[in-house]
Every structure is written in C-alpha cells, then in structure tokens.
Amino acid sequence: MNRQTRQREAIESALIRADRPLRPAEILELAGPLCPGLGIATVYRQVKQGVEDGRLRLVEIPGSGTLYEVAGKHHHHHFECRSCGRVFEVDGCPGGLKGLTPDGFLLESHEIVLYGLCRDCCGSAA
Amino acid sequence: MNRQTRQREAIESALIRADRPLRPAEILELAGPLCPGLGIATVYRQVKQGVEDGRLRLVEIPGSGTLYEVAGKHHHHHFECRSCGRVFEVDGCPGGLKGLTPDGFLLESHEIVLYGLCRDCCGSAA
DNA sequence: TCTAAAATGAGAATGGATTATCATGAATCG
DNA sequence: CGATTCATGATAATCCATTCTCATTTTAGA
Numbered sequence: 001m002n003r004q005t006r007q008r009e010a011i012e013s014a015l016i017r018a019d020r021p022l023r024p025a026e027i028l029e030l031a032g033p034l035c036p037g038l039g040i041a042t043v044y045r046q047v048k049q050g051v052e053d054g055r056l057r058l059v060e061i062p063g064s065g066t067l068y069e070v071a072g073k074h075h076h077h078h079f080e081c082r083s084c085g086r087v088f089e090v091d092g093c094p095g096g097l098k099g100l101t102p103d104g105f106l107l108e109s110h111e112i113v114l115y116g117l118c119r120d121c122c123g124s125a126a
Numbered sequence: 127m128n129r130q131t132r133q134r135e136a137i138e139s140a141l142i143r144a145d146r147p148l149r150p151a152e153i154l155e156l157a158g159p160l161c162p163g164l165g166i167a168t169v170y171r172q173v174k175q176g177v178e179d180g181r182l183r184l185v186e187i188p189g190s191g192t193l194y195e196v197a198g199k200h201h202h203h204h205f206e207c208r209s210c211g212r213v214f215e216v217d218g219c220p221g222g223l224k225g226l227t228p229d230g231f232l233l234e235s236h237e238i239v240l241y242g243l244c245r246d247c248c249g250s251a252a
Numbered sequence: 253t254c255t256a257a258a259a260t261g262a263g264a265a266t267g268g269a270t271t272a273t274c275a276t277g278a279a280t281c282g
Numbered sequence: 283c284g285a286t287t288c289a290t291g292a293t294a295a296t297c298c299a300t301t302c303t304c305a306t307t308t309t310a311g312a
Contacts, residue, residue, distance in 0.1 A: 003279055005289065024269085039291040044270060062186030062237055065269075079231060090228060094220035097240060102216060104245035105205060111188055113237045114223060119230035129309055131259065150299085165261040170300060191299075 002049075010035035011046045012055075012070075021059040021067035021078065021087045061087055061113055077112040083121035090114060128175075136161035137172045138181075138196075147185040147193035147204065147213045187213055187239055203238040209247035216240060 014031035015022060022030065024043050032038050047068045050056030057071040061080055067087055079088045093112070101107040140157035141148060148156065150169050158164050173194045176182030183197040187206055193213055205214045219238070227233040 003288065005279075007290070037291070041271080041292075042290055045289080048270095060188035062188050062239075063192075066189075077226065079227065079233075081231075082234070088228065088231075090226045092226045094222040094226070096220040097238070100203065100216045100218045100220070100238075101205065101240060101242070102214065102245070104248060105207075105214075106243040106248050107205075107240055108208070108242035110241060111237075111239045112223070112226075113188075114227060114233055115236060116227070116234035117232040119228070122230060122232050129258065131309075133260070163261070165263095167262080167301080168260055171259080174300095 002053075006035045007031075007038055007042050008046055010038060011043060012050075015056070015068065015070050020089055021061075021069040023065060023067050027068070059087070060111075077114070079114040079116065079118070081118035081121050082115055083117055083124075086118060088118060128179075132161050133157075133164055133168050134172055136164060137169060138176075141182070141194065141196050146215055147187075147195040149191060149193050153194070185213070186237075203240070205240040205242065205244070207244035207247050208241055209243055209250075212244060214244060 010031040011027055013034055014027055018026075018030060024040065024047065027043050027047070028038060028040050031043070047056055050068070051058050055071055056068045057073075059067045059069055059078065061067060061078060064080060064085070064087070069089070073089075074091075075093055077090050077093065079090050080086070081088070097110050098107055136157040137153055139160055140153055144152075144156060150166065150173065153169050153173070154164060154166050157169070173182055173184075176194070177184050181197055182194050183199075185193040185195055185204065187193060187204060190206060190211070190213070195215070199215070200217075201219055203216050203219065205216050206212070207214070223236050224233055
C-alpha cells in the first residue's frame with residue numbers, strides 16, 4: 001500500500017484541493033474524474049492507510065459519520081452546513097475549555113462543531 | 127405509545143437517575159433491573175417517542191453514536207471518558223464561537239465535546 | 253370487570269458503512 | 283525488458299445499529 005499509484009495521487013489531490021474534510025463517497029466523486037474507474041474500496045483502503053501513516057487525519061462529525069482531511073494542519077475545528085452537508089474547516093479555538101471540565105476530570109482533547117449555513121447556501125436555502 | 131407502562135417508567139427513571147446521556151444499550155442495562163424482561167426494541171421505541179414528544183433529547187458524540195438525555199435542561203455540553211466510555215454533562219459554554227465562524231456563514235448551533243478521563247478513571251486508567 | 257386498542261419481547265429483517273475476496277492490471281527493481 | 287509483488291476494482295460478505303413483525307400481554311376506559 002505504499003506504492004505510488006494513480007489512485008493514491010488522485011485521492012490525495014482531491015483532499016488537498018477540497019481543503020476541507022471529505023467523506024469516502026465525496027472523495028470518490030472528486031477523485032473519480034482524476035482517475036477514471038476509481039473504486040470505493042480503494043478509497044477506503046487509501047484513507048485507512050493514510051491515517052496509519054499519519055498523512056491523513058480522521059474527522060468525526062456527530063451524526064455525519066467519518067471524514068478525512070490532510071494531516072499536519074494547525075489546530076482547528078469544523079463547520080457543517082445543514083443544507084449542503086459539506087464540512088468546512090474553521091480556524092481558531094475559544095479558550096476556557098479547561099474551565100468547563102468538572103473537578104477531578106482530566107481534559108485531554110476536545111472537538112467543536114459549528115452548525116448552520118455555509119456561504120453558498122445562505123442565499124439559496126435560507 | 128402514550129400509555130403509562132412499567133417499561134416507560136423504568137426507562138425514564140434510568141435516564142433521570144443517571145443524570146447523563148445514555149446509549150440505548152446503557153438504558154437497557156440500567157432500566158432492566160427496574161423492569162425485568164425489558165427488551166431493546168422497547169428502549170428504541172420509547173426513546174424515539176420521547177424525542178418526538180420533546181421529553182428527551184438526542185445527543186450525538188463523534189465516534190460514539192447516539193445517546194439520549196432528559197430534555198429541558200439548560201444549555202450544556204459533554205465530556206466523554208476514553209476509558210469507561212461514559213458521557214457526562216458539563217455546564218457552561220465558552221463564548222467567542224461566533225468569532226470562529228467564517229465570513230458569510232450563518233452560525234445556528236454548536237456542539238462541544240471534551241475528551242479525557244473521568245473522575246473514576248483518573249486513578250485506575252491513568 | 254370486560255373489551256378494544258396499544259405496547260411489549262424475541263428475534264428476524266433492514267440499511268448503510270466498511271471490509272474481505274480474488275482475478276486482473278500496474279509499479280518496482282534488477 | 284521481465285519477473286515479482288503489490289494495488290486495484292467489482293462485488294460479496296460482514297458488522298452494527300436500528301426497525302419491523304407478530305403473537306402475547308397490558309393498559310385505559312366504559
């Protein structure tokens with residue numbers, strides 16, 4: 001799974017171009033044109049391998065399943081559009097999370113997901 | 127589904143006593159002793175109805191599936207223990223989320239999930 | 253108490269996401 | 283340029299959560 005294949009390049013390229021986390025099905029859609037015949041099994045194989053190798057990061061959105069994004073970005077969170085379903089990256093992070101943590105609990109990490117309408121959908125699906 | 131049954135009372139009682147969101151399987155475990163013979167199908171039927179009636183609220187934790195909690199509480203978030211898997215309620219909410227939202231996006235709601243070790247697991251599973 | 257309608261329990265069925273299988277095609281390396 | 287080994291694609295299989303089915307039990311109300 002470490003050979004340089006057309007499929008792998010197409011998948012990585014799709015993730016880089018999108019610049020947002022993608023679901024396996026979205027990866028197939030976006031990478032398909034770059035690599036005709038690309039199959040969903042290969043997408044699953046590649047993202048799994050990518051996560052193991054540390055090239056990709058797994059993103060879980062409540063109620064929206066599992067997505068993948070290129071790893072190595074700085075700390076950020078996500079915004080899911082309730083109209084088109086796309087998930088976007090949002091920079092920054094509010095402080096004060098430590099303060100929410102109950103006494104005696106150890107805070108190790110956190111996830112923040114914002115919901116609403118993306119720029120494209122603000123007009124059309126308001 | 128609006129009759130007062132032993133099963134329904136046991137399920138609501140379990141959710142109230144736990145004072146934290148429960149997965150269907152957890153509800154079955156906790157309510158089972160209160161209502162011998164309770165089946166998982168009934169748990170699913172009751173939580174579904176409860177959400178429709180507004181008595182319960184659905185909580186989705188990334189990677190942990192769907193949980194249910196009693197509705198009507200004030201705004202709060204959740205903490206999932208990576209050791210025991212239980213999900214707890216945490217009060218409060220950091221401000222500044224609006225500031226994270228990209229220009230042109232409409233922020234409607236948000237979810238914050240903290241991860242780490244709960245009080246019980248801090249010692250044993252450190 | 254008696255009856256009709258609704259809820260339950262057990263297990264089968266479903267749906268969707270992910271993984272396995274295996275013959276074929278492609279990448280690597282001498 | 284081979285030969286070898288690995289990756290791929292199609293689809294079957296698996297997994298897990300949730301829902302359905304239906305005979306039986308229970309509730310609510312006359």
